[in-house]
Amino acid sequence: MAKHDKIDIGVSTSLNPVPVVMISSGSDEIPRNICTVAWAGTINSEPPMVSISLRKSRLSYDIIKSTGEFVINLVNKSLAKSCDFCGVRSGRDVDKFDKCGLNSYPAKGLDKAVAITESPLSLSCKVKDVIELGSHDMFIAEIVAISCDSYLMDDNGKVCLDKANLVAYNHGEYFLLGEKLGFFGYSVAAPDVFERRMRG
Amino acid sequence: MAKHDKIDIGVSTSLNPVPVVMISSGSDEIPRNICTVAWAGTINSEPPMVSISLRKSRLSYDIIKSTGEFVINLVNKSLAKSCDFCGVRSGRDVDKFDKCGLNSYPAKGLDKAVAITESPLSLSCKVKDVIELGSHDMFIAEIVAISCDSYLMDDNGKVCLDKANLVAYNHGEYFLLGEKLGFFGYSVAAPDVFERRMRG
Numbered sequence: 001m002a003k004h005d006k007i008d009i010g011v012s013t014s015l016n017p018v019p020v021v022m023i024s025s026g027s028d029e030i031p032r033n034i035c036t037v038a039w040a041g042t043i044n045s046e047p048p049m050v051s052i053s054l055r056k057s058r059l060s061y062d063i064i065k066s067t068g069e070f071v072i073n074l075v076n077k078s079l080a081k082s083c084d085f086c087g088v089r090s091g092r093d094v095d096k097f098d099k100c101g102l103n104s105y106p107a108k109g110l111d112k113a114v115a116i117t118e119s120p121l122s123l124s125c126k127v128k129d130v131i132e133l134g135s136h137d138m139f140i141a142e143i144v145a146i147s148c149d150s151y152l153m154d155d156n157g158k159v160c161l162d163k164a165n166l167v168a169y170n171h172g173e174y175f176l177l178g179e180k181l182g183f184f185g186y187s188v189a190a191p192d193v194f195e196r197r198m199r200g
Numbered sequence: 201m202a203k204h205d206k207i208d209i210g211v212s213t214s215l216n217p218v219p220v221v222m223i224s225s226g227s228d229e230i231p232r233n234i235c236t237v238a239w240a241g242t243i244n245s246e247p248p249m250v251s252i253s254l255r256k257s258r259l260s261y262d263i264i265k266s267t268g269e270f271v272i273n274l275v276n277k278s279l280a281k282s283c284d285f286c287g288v289r290s291g292r293d294v295d296k297f298d299k300c301g302l303n304s305y306p307a308k309g310l311d312k313a314v315a316i317t318e319s320p321l322s323l324s325c326k327v328k329d330v331i332e333l334g335s336h337d338m339f340i341a342e343i344v345a346i347s348c349d350s351y352l353m354d355d356n357g358k359v360c361l362d363k364a365n366l367v368a369y370n371h372g373e374y375f376l377l378g379e380k381l382g383f384f385g386y387s388v389a390a391p392d393v394f395e396r397r398m399r400g
Binding site: 003004005006007008009010011012013014015016017018019021038039040041042043044045046047048049050051053072074077080081082084085087088089105108117118121123131133134135136138140143144145146147148149150151153159161162166167168170171172173174175176177178179180181182183184185186187188 | 203204205206207208209210211212213214215216217218219221238239240241242243244245246247248249250251253272274277280281282284285287288289305308317318321323331333334335336338340343344345346347348349350351353359361362366367368370371372373374375376377378379380381382383384385386387388
């Protein structure tokens, strides 16, 4: 059992891997912006809800606090560099859409927020609550609409996110997904079901 | 721009990829259990905080509600099948530690919860608040200690999670991480820094 010798390390944000997504907010009157967050997650299934955590100092914090709306734009390989850029630069200094060559469209189901055209899938979110935690405030939101690129939909109308080349964030680094290990329930699946699902 | 033709799809929990972790709770007097959750995320940096969302019907819900403690155990390739099993079976029917051949140890910094020995990194969490959202309750918790396998630490005392073979969850499927695309700040890094960091 030498492999599992345990060391106690300092307390840090060590949950990994996590999502990394581009949050768009605002539009014409309220200037639009993009910020990158890894402190994001699904928190409820019915209704579908998410949380994102933002520092109060961020420009997007003010926009989202005043509009009560934001869009979670999933990040694929083509967007990875823009995603990183939007995490290190402030919208106070640069229009990130322009700088990254990105386009926007009015997010479905929202009044004041735009989505990023180049994202394969965008979730329109309405803020339900804001909880102060310390360095960050957590925005609890309901997903009210979802738009995705048409190429992700198969002939049966099923969205195939495995075609989207999505990016995960692991300990400060961006990764594509690699080897598929299984699907929900694979540990108890019949051999023929396992074979078929792992091929798909 | 045909590639970005947008389709509006039904509202669902489409944020991806997300973490997939094994939550251990309880110990001797309060029977220990493991459950698998993908609705987990980092929500604050200082102090480091996480949230996990659980259905009220889960055995682990009762244990965590009564003890105010749980452990987030990161999942690597070796644990993936056990992780899936702990997501589809209930601790009311089977001792999941025994069934999966897993071992436990008292989680550092907690009084009543065990960690999973076979996990490469385990975060000891104390519940600060529970918020009812609908199908799930969100447990907001502070990370009070972290234990990891000694092989993950390099000669400089830095934890190298890229050595851990961690698993991400994407749209109902388990994946290893694949191609490394960059690191935080790579979009604005000098060429020599980029070269060095991408080799590392």
